[in-house]
Amino acid sequence: MRLLIVEDHPILADGLINALKGADYAVDHAATGEEADHMLATQNYDAVILDIGLPKLDGYEVLRRMRRKGSKTPVLMLTARDALEDRVKGLDLGADDYLTKPYDLPELEARVRALIRRGQSGGGASLVHGDLTLDTAGRRATIKGAPLDLSARELGVLEVLMLRTGRVVSKEQLAEQLYGWGEEVGANAIEVYVHRLRKKLEAAGVTVRTIRGLGYLLERPAHE
């Protein structure tokens, strides 16, 4: 896996490079927009971490040039600005994700992993969550390779939760997902599916939390 970090602040860049090298990525670094532009033209990357506030050629422009050349490399934008307009602009230009400085390192690492996975699977055939793997095409789940006995609806619920690991999924979102398969599902039924799913996942140390009044959340694997 080869990553490009485009960041002009030397100490921050150094921290990012070391953290990601520690996670066994090959990491290149560009301190300016021009440098990044040049490196992207000569080398293929699995993901790019792109700071917006760069001297002269800014992050938006680097991204614009990338996409104009037809590059589909996933891009995580980093910015010191958190205004909604800035966020929307980045996503409109074709950024895949967005993080506001200062962020937590584990958060950044998780986002990078998710980006690479998305880039590789090209639509996502399998989702991985610690020991748990969900094959979305084959519609089956395994823990450490051992198949997990889940009903179609339980699989549906698990897929939605895994796609939003670490974030809250509302009952409505789950119902909508199941409804998409031609079944009308009430809130009570969702509770039953989640309850069953939770029991079956417990053994693998995967926790599905109930968030009062909001829905459910699949906790991030502890060792990630």
Add this chain to the structure above:
Amino acid sequence: MNKLRTLRSRLLLWVSAPLLTLWIISTLVDHEVAKGFVNLNYDRALLDTALDLGRNVRESNAQLYLDLPQPVIEMLISGEQGRFFYRANGPRGEYISGDPDLPDPPPGSSTDRVVYYDSTYRGRPVRAVAVRVPVRPGSGKGALLIQVAERANIRGESARQIMFRMMIPQGILVLLATLAVWFGVGIGLRALTSVRREIASRSHVDLSPIDEKGVPSELQPLIAAMNDLLSRLSAALAAQQRFIADAAHQLRTPVAAIKTQTELAARQVRDDEARAALQHLHTAADHAARLVSQLLTMARAEPGSHRSVLREPVELSELARQTTREWVPRALTRSVDLGFDDQSVAATVSADPFQIRELLNNLIDNAICYTPAGGHVTVRVVIDDRAAMLEVEDNGRGIPENEREKVFERFYRIPGGSPEGCGLGLAIVREIAQGHGATPVISAGAGGHGTRVTVSFPLLR
């Protein structure tokens, strides 16, 4: 002196003082004019009386005498109270009739014609006329000297009466003019009321120009000057906020660098003490990061920021649900159970959705920060007849009653509270709430434990 501060009393002073002065001057002038008229008329009557007397002088045996009809005598001879006094002298100065001691005309005045003069008779001022009347016209027998005097006070009395009769209607005019000013100012100043209302109904973050339409042209320079001040103020505030925002943005990258490097170091270090120190460093960097974000929010919520007066219908309950959802991961890292009250009802208010989100972000952040591990934080929206209330309740250690007002101050810390303090969180909440005509109120949570912050927004109908 204080009364003179009002426009009405100033105008009243500046209108009534000259009018009063004019009134007094006019009265004095009237008096002089009246005296002139009265003198003219009385002098003529005096002359008539003297000529009448002259016509009644008869000659008998070369002896001149005055043959007066009874009513004339009664008129003339009325003793001490009498109005008139007279004396008739012959051509050679011999006494004929009347008051012998009546004063003579001033010496040197020619007696071929009529002479009026002022004098004193029996100790009181008199006005007199002396006239020469021929004994018999064309007889060559010379002329008689007839003198008639009249008490002067009668004339003064008449002149005064005329003066008073002119003075009273003029005084009424002055009074009416004063009243007209009094009420006229009130009516004229009503134009100011609409301007006052417009300014009074503004939120303190609204620095947009005041509408000049419908304002009298006299007021327009004032409104224009005010608008000019507003625009300069707005520019100055915007510049200050840009500075704060830029500074906050600039701070974010180095803070990110500190956080990344400390986290990295904490992973590599095997020594527990060093790891604890790095953990502290990381926590401090987190606080700095939080403060930087709050500074940015504050700069955006304060007057003068470009989007400070956006208002649109906002469904509070949905917004609260979404915002709360975003905070769940953070709450979980602190082992705080963050939830949304299922009983919350839909309530639409007029607001800036981004700012309300920021307000809630700060309320939730604060609640999570002050609630120990294992505690609960609940967000809800309730309504009554007039207001929609956004509530964030925790079961942490609560805020003592006497501290509840102070925690809204910037950087205030509850004595003995956590060393990181509230930072700007609740100050931002108050700033945004006030911009929306709402006030945040702190009370105890359910069962008297913990803290409940309630922000009431007027319901949109």
